[in-house]
Amino acid sequence: MGNAFADALGQVVGSLARLTVVSLFIITFLVQPSQIPTSSMEPTMLVGDFVLVNKQVFATPGHWRWLLPYREPRRDDIIVFHYPVDPSELLVKRVIATPTDRIHLRRGAVVLNGRPVAEPFAAYSPAERSAYRDEFPNLQRADPAAEATWWIELRHRIRGADLPIPDSRYFAMGDNRNNSQDSRFWGFVPRENIVGEPLMVYLSTERTTGSARGRLRWDRIGMVLR
Numbered sequence: 001m002g003n004a005f006a007d008a009l010g011q012v013v014g015s016l017a018r019l020t021v022v023s024l025f026i027i028t029f030l031v032q033p034s035q036i037p038t039s040s041m042e043p044t045m046l047v048g049d050f051v052l053v054n055k056q057v058f059a060t061p062g063h064w065r066w067l068l069p070y071r072e073p074r075r076d077d078i079i080v081f082h083y084p085v086d087p088s089e090l091l092v093k094r095v096i097a098t099p100t101d102r103i104h105l106r107r108g109a110v111v112l113n114g115r116p117v118a119e120p121f122a123a124y125s126p127a128e129r130s131a132y133r134d135e136f137p138n139l140q141r142a143d144p145a146a147e148a149t150w151w152i153e154l155r156h157r158i159r160g161a162d163l164p165i166p167d168s169r170y171f172a173m174g175d176n177r178n179n180s181q182d183s184r185f186w187g188f189v190p191r192e193n194i195v196g197e198p199l200m201v202y203l204s205t206e207r208t209t210g211s212a213r214g215r216l217r218w219d220r221i222g223m224v225l226r
Contacts, residue, residue, distance in 0.1 A: 032052075032053050032055055032195075032196070033050060033051070033052060033053070033202070034050070034051050034052075034053050034080060034090065034092070034198070035048075035049070035050050035051075036048065036049040036050075036051065036092060039176055039179055040092075040093070040174030040175075040176050040179060040180035040181065040182070041078070041092055041093070041094070041174050041175050041176060041180075042123060042175065042176045042179075043121075043123055043175065043176075044078070044094075044121055044175045044225065044226075045078075045092065045175075045198070045201075045225065046204065046206075046217075046220070048204055048205045048206050048207065048214055048217070049201050049203075049204045049220065050201065050202055050203040050204065050205075051198040051199070051200065051201055051202065051225065052198070052199045052200055052202055053080050053195065053196040053197065053198050053199065054196045054197045054198075054199045055195060055196040056070065056196070057070065057071065057196060057197050058070070058071070058072070058073055058079070058194050058195075058196060058197065059196075072098075073095050073098065073170060073191075073194060074095065074098065075095055075096065075097065075098055075101075075112075076094060076095065076121075077094065077095045077197060078092065078093070078094050078095075078197060078198050078225055078226075079092070079093060079094070079095055079170075079172065079189070079194050079195075079196070079197060080092050080194075080195045080196050080197070080198060081093075081172075081189050081193045081194045081195055082193040082195065083186075083193075084186060084187060084188070084189065084190060084193060085147060085186050087193070090195065092198065093172035093173055093174050093180070093182050093183075093189075094121070094172060094173060094174070094175060095170050095171075095172055096110060096112075096171050096172060096173045096183070097112060097165045097170070097171040098165060098170055099165050099166065099167050099168060099169060099170070100164075100165065100167075101113055101164075101165045101171075102114070102159070102162035102163065102164050102165070103162060103163050103165065103171055104136060104137060104161050104162050104163060105133075105134060105135065105136040105184075106134075106135060107126065107129075107134055107135070108124045108126060108129075108133075108134040108177055109124075121175050121226075122175050122177055123175060123176050123177060123178070124177040124178060125178050128178050130143065132146065132184075133177075133178075133184055133185075134177075136163075136184050137154050137158050137163050139154065139155060139158070143185065145181060145185050146184075146185045146186070147185060147186045147187065149187075150185070150186050150187040153187065165188070166188070168190065168191040168192075169188035169189065169190060169191070170183075170188060170189040170191070170194075171183045171188060171189075172189050198225045199224070199225065200222060200223060200224050200225060201220045201221060201222065201223040201225065202221065202222070203216075203221060204216070204217040204220035204221060205217065
C-alpha cells in the first residue's frame with residue numbers, strides 16, 4: 001500500500017514538474033500576458049482586455065526555425081513593441097506602413113503608395129478634426145502632443161506629400177484614430193523594438209461605477225484578434 005501511494009505521488013510530482021517546465025518554456029519563449037490600459041485600439045481592443053502575445057512570430061530565427069514560423073511584420077498586423085521614446089513602456093498599435101512604403105493622411109484617411117486604402121478596423125470621427133493629426137504629414141500646423149525631435153525630423157524626411165518609410169522601420173497607428181498617440185506624434189517603430197503580436201483575449205473586465213472590481217465581459221473571452 002505504501003509503495004503504491006509513493007508511486008502515485010511520484011507520478012503526480014513528475015507530471016507537475018513537466019507541466020511547470022512546459023509552462024515556463026511557453027511563457028519565456030512563446031507567449032506573454034499583457035493588459036490593454038488605454039482606448040487607442042478601440043474598437044478592436046478595449047480597456048480592461050487581457051491578451052496573450054505571440055512573442056516568436058517576429059523574433060529572429062534561431063534553433064526553433066524548423067518548428068516555429070517566423071516572418072516580418074506586415075501591413076494591418078497588430079504589434080506589441082517598446083515605446084521608442086521610453087523603451088520601458090510597452091505599446092500596442094497596428095502596422096500601417098512597412099519599409100519602402102510611402103504614406104500620407106488626408107482628412108483622416110490613409111493614402112499608401114499613392115492609393116487610398118480601406119481600413120474597416122479604424123474608427124474616425126471627422127467632427128473632431130485636427131490639422132496635424134488628420135492631414136499628416138503637415139508641417140504648417142504643429143501639435144503640442146508631438147515629440148519635438150520628431151517634428152524636426154519630419155522636415156527632412158517628407159518627399160512631396162508623402163512620408164517614406166526607411167529600412168527596418170514601421171509606421172504604426174491606433175485603430176481609434178481620434179484618440180491615439182502613435183507614429184504621427186513620435187515617429188517610426190524600429191524593427192528591434194517589436195516584441196510580438198497579440199493573439200487572443202483571455203480575460204476582459206469592465207469597471208463599473210461604485211465597484212472596486214470589474215465586471216467580466218464574457219463575450220470577449222477567447223476572442224481572436226485581427
